[in-house]
Amino acid sequence: MVNLDISKFKYGTYKLKTGFAKMQKNGVVMDVTNPEQALIAEESGAVAVMALERVPADIRAQGSVARMADPLIIEKIMDAVSIPVMAKVRIGHFVEAQVLESLGVDMIDESEVVTPADPFYHINKNKFNIPFVCGCRNLGEAVRRIWEGAAMIRTKGEAGTGNIIEAIRHQRMLNNMIRFLKIMDENEIYDLARKYSDSYLDAIKILTGEKIKDETLLFDEYNYRIVLKEISKILNEIKQIQRLPVVNFAAGGIATPSDAAIMMQLGSDGVFVGSGIFKSENPEKRARAIVQAVTHYDKPEIIADISKNIGNAMVGIEIDNIPKEQRLQERGW
Amino acid sequence: MVISLNIGIIGIQGAISEHVHLMNKIFKINHINGKIFFIKNKFEIKSIDALIIPGGESTTISKFLLNFGIYDEILNRINENDLPIMGTCAGCVLLSNEIANETKEISLLKAMDMKVIRNAFGRQRESFENDIFINVLEKPFNAIFIRAPIIEKVWGKCDVISKIDNNIIMARQDKYLALSFHPELTNDLRIHEYFLEIIEDHLK
Numbered sequence: 001m002v003n004l005d006i007s008k009f010k011y012g013t014y015k016l017k018t019g020f021a022k023m024q025k026n027g028v029v030m031d032v033t034n035p036e037q038a039l040i041a042e043e044s045g046a047v048a049v050m051a052l053e054r055v056p057a058d059i060r061a062q063g064s065v066a067r068m069a070d071p072l073i074i075e076k077i078m079d080a081v082s083i084p085v086m087a088k089v090r091i092g093h094f095v096e097a098q099v100l101e102s103l104g105v106d107m108i109d110e111s112e113v114v115t116p117a118d119p120f121y122h123i124n125k126n127k128f129n130i131p132f133v134c135g136c137r138n139l140g141e142a143v144r145r146i147w148e149g150a151a152m153i154r155t156k157g158e159a160g161t162g163n164i165i166e167a168i169r170h171q172r173m174l175n176n177m178i179r180f181l182k183i184m185d186e187n188e189i190y191d192l193a194r195k196y197s198d199s200y201l202d203a204i205k206i207l208t209g210e211k212i213k214d215e216t217l218l219f220d221e222y223n224y225r226i227v228l229k230e231i232s233k234i235l236n237e238i239k240q241i242q243r244l245p246v247v248n249f250a251a252g253g254i255a256t257p258s259d260a261a262i263m264m265q266l267g268s269d270g271v272f273v274g275s276g277i278f279k280s281e282n283p284e285k286r287a288r289a290i291v292q293a294v295t296h297y298d299k300p301e302i303i304a305d306i307s308k309n310i311g312n313a314m315v316g317i318e319i320d321n322i323p324k325e326q327r328l329q330e331r332g333w
Numbered sequence: 334m335v336i337s338l339n340i341g342i343i344g345i346q347g348a349i350s351e352h353v354h355l356m357n358k359i360f361k362i363n364h365i366n367g368k369i370f371f372i373k374n375k376f377e378i379k380s381i382d383a384l385i386i387p388g389g390e391s392t393t394i395s396k397f398l399l400n401f402g403i404y405d406e407i408l409n410r411i412n413e414n415d416l417p418i419m420g421t422c423a424g425c426v427l428l429s430n431e432i433a434n435e436t437k438e439i440s441l442l443k444a445m446d447m448k449v450i451r452n453a454f455g456r457q458r459e460s461f462e463n464d465i466f467i468n469v470l471e472k473p474f475n476a477i478f479i480r481a482p483i484i485e486k487v488w489g490k491c492d493v494i495s496k497i498d499n500n501i502i503m504a505r506q507d508k509y510l511a512l513s514f515h516p517e518l519t520n521d522l523r524i525h526e527y528f529l530e531i532i533e534d535h536l537k
Contacts, residue, residue, distance in 0.1 A: 009461035016460045019479050019518045022348045023389050023422075045396045047346060047389070082437060083390050084457065084480065106457035106480070130458050295345050295373060295397065 012129030017151035020107065020131050021247035024048060024084075024152070024270055028260070028291045029249070031055050031274040034073065035080035041277070044287035048084040048106065050272065051077040056113050056160030056252075056328070057275035057314065066114040068096040071103055078104070086133070091332050092118020094127075101130050107152070110134045110145075112331035113159045113274070120203035122332065124220050125149030135251065137170045137329055139177035140196045143234050146246055147227070148219070153244055155268070156329040157252020160275050162316035164253045164262070166329060171250055171266045181239040189239065193232035199333055200227060243267070252329070255280070255313045257293030257303050264297035281311030337366040338532065341381035344371025345397045347389020347423060351517035355525050356385075362522075365529075378406035383417040383532045386424030388479065388515050391451065394423050395439045404440055411444050417508035417535050418444060419528045425511040426451055426482050433485055445506045446489035449513075453483040453500070465514075467495040467503060470523050476502070476514040483513055508535045 010016075027047025032038040038049045053069040054062070068089050078085045084106035089096035091110055096117070100108050110123055112135050122145065125132040131151035136142040142153045155174065157167030181189065200218040204210060214225040222230075237245050250263035251272035260271045273290055280286045289306040296302040324330065338360075342352050353369050360367040369385075372378065384407065386394070398404040410416035420428040429441055431448040454461070457480055464473040484501035487493055495503035495512075503512040508531055516524040 009463045011459075011461050013462055015477055015518060016457075016462060016479060019348070019477055019515060020457050020460065022351065022518065023479055025348065025350075025389075026344075026346045027390065027393060042392065045393050047393050078456075082451065083392060101458065104456045104458050291393075 014151075017131035017149075018246050020084075021133070021152035024249075025247055026264075026294060027270045028287075028294050029086065029270070029272045030277055030287060031272070032077060032278070033069075035076045037278055037283070038077045038081045038085075040284055041287060042081045042083050044284065045291040046083060046287065047270070048086055049077065049081060050109060050274075051085055051087045051105075052114075055275040055278055057162070057279050058160075059113065060160040060317075060326075060328075066090075068093070068100065068114065071099065074100070074103055074105060088114050089123070090114045090117035092116060092121050092123060094123045097123055097128060097132075101128055105130065108132045109154075110150075112156060112328045116331050120207065121219065122148055125151075133249070135329075135332065136174070138173040139238075140199065141333065142174060142244055142248075143196055143231055143238070144199060146234055146244070147230055150246065152247045152249065154249040154251040154272055157250065157254070158319055158322070159252045159328050160317075161253050161319065161322070162255040162276060162279070162314040163319055164255070164259045165319060167250050167253045167259075167263060168266065170252075170329075171263060171268060174244070174248070175267055178238055178242060178244075181235065182242065184239065189235050190232055193228055193235050196235075197224065197228045197231050200224075202333075254290070255316065257289045257307045257310075260290045260293045261297040261303050264294055270294060275314055279314035281313075285310040286313070338368070338383070339381050340367065340369040340383045340385065340532075341372040341377060342369060342385040342387060343394060343398070343403070343424075344373050345389070346393050347387045348421075348515065348517050349387050349389075352385050352387055352421075352525075355517055355520075355522055359522055359525055359529060363529075372403065373401075375402040375406040378403060378410060381416070382536065383528075384410075384419075385528075386418065386420040386427055387517065388422030388424065391423035391426040391439060391482075392437065395427060395441075398427075399440050404442070407442060411442060415535075417510075417528070417532045418442075419510040419512075419525075419531075421512050421515055421517065422479065422481055425449060425484070425513050428509055428511045429484070444509045445487075445504065445511055446491040447487040447501075447504055447506075447511065448485045449482045450485050451482050452480050453513075454478060454481055456480060463497065465495055465497060465502065467524075469494060469527055474516070474521060474523065475519055476516075477518045478502075478514045479518075481513045484511070505531075508532075
């Protein structure tokens with residue numbers, strides 16, 4: 001398209017990856033399963049689309065293993081819209097991620113919504129040139145994913161339920177812990193970093209039975225000492241800036257404009273809507289309303305107005321009616 | 334030096350707070366009684382001295398400008414010839430007169446005599462950073478290009494300010510400044526300071 005000597009440029013840097021995430025701020029990323037839905041999403045003002053084979057509600061209903069979408073579907077969606085296209089890979093499935101990178105997907109979601117592939121590790125996201133978004137339920141998960149190279153975090157919520165309670169739970173867990181960091185001293189933060197780093201030990205214990213030392217390799221080429229040091233560093237930065245150092249979206253259960261707005265008022269930088277749009281009665285109207293609710297999240301009179309006449313929301317599920325082992329948020333650590 | 338200054342930034346979507354952060358830094362360093370605030374409705378356009386259109390998704394931002402009547406208000410100010418505007422990335426697209434090979438509808442502000450190509454370098458995988466030379470700055474600038482547009486050509490009173498190889502990435506036309514990269518993602522204040530000079534010249 002352009003005439004350039006590209007050999008001199010820097011690609012896939014931290015600034016480029018986190019910068020891409022910043023361009024999504026105050027936006028809505030919508031799950032789509034085909035080009036037609038992608039066009040509806042784009043037309044409604046979505047900031048990006050997430051290409052997948054089945055929306056979370058269907059994955060939940062059908063059970064069975066859920067994987068990265070068919071590359072053909074992803075390519076068709078990429079051709080259909082000019083906004084960025086994201087796609088999901090299974091937790092730890094770095095080859096699915098390589099495949100998505102080769103397709104030129106704009107961002108990869110290492111997601112608990114599809115079936116986890118690696119029981120021990122998440123993907124080493126620093127090895128990729130394209131940015132990743134990862135789910136979290138609390139500060140520990142967020143910090144580990146950021147250390148592993150995630151350029152964006154989303155609270156997990158409970159996907160495919162149309163029930164906002166878990167999304168709010170996870171955002172509040174994050175907020176409270178970030179606020180709590182403020183009153184922690186250096187030693188307390190170091191102890192917390194140790195606790196967060198220790199989550200990597202389980203895999204080592206099971207895999208090698210090795211006694212853990214500073215030099216023990218915890219994650220790829222990184223030993224315990226390095227992990228601890230870098231997680232401390234991230235925690236200290238969070239303590240200082242009083243937010244995550246990367247963009248933080250909400251996900252998992254957003255079904256109405258008010259749901260989207262409450263997540264924004266709780267401090268999210270934007271929202272992912274999975275089943276909430278295309279499992280509702282009128283996807284076009286609902287998509288547009290949710291986009292507007294994210295922009296005007298602090299204007300109840302506008303939210304009231306845009307919530308009128310948009311058809312029924314998706315049918316929701318009580319979290320208590322989902323057995324713990326079937327809750328998607330339990331996936332990943 | 335201006336006594337007081339109101340800068341609006343389209344506060345719909347994208348890297349907004351980053352611009353606010355840089356501009357506030359400049360106000361503080363230079364003891365300018367300035368304010369920069371988010372614009373989310375059309376009424377706020379009337380009272381501002383200058384406007385920033387940030388990076389984000391140009392289709393998304395353009396839809397909002399249109400749906401909430403902000404687009405018409407900006408056009409009015411452009412027609413009255415009294416609103417300095419800086420557009421970064423998506424903002425650069427919106428300031429242009431023409432978009433190349435575009436099938437989709439984006440409502441352009443047509444403030445600058447230039448034609449842009451959206452996502453000209455490709456997708457996020459092809460996003461890059463590089464030190465560039467800018468005519469109006471002494472030292473190189475670390476420019477961050479994210480799914481960036483390029484300015485295919487300029488005409489009339491629009492001047493090229495920076496190029497990468499043969500591709501135009503920054504242009505100025507009177508009080509309008511367009512760049513295809515993201516100065517707000519760096520800590521370098523020089524481009525925002527340059528925009529402030531444009532605003533001050535205009536207000537003189």
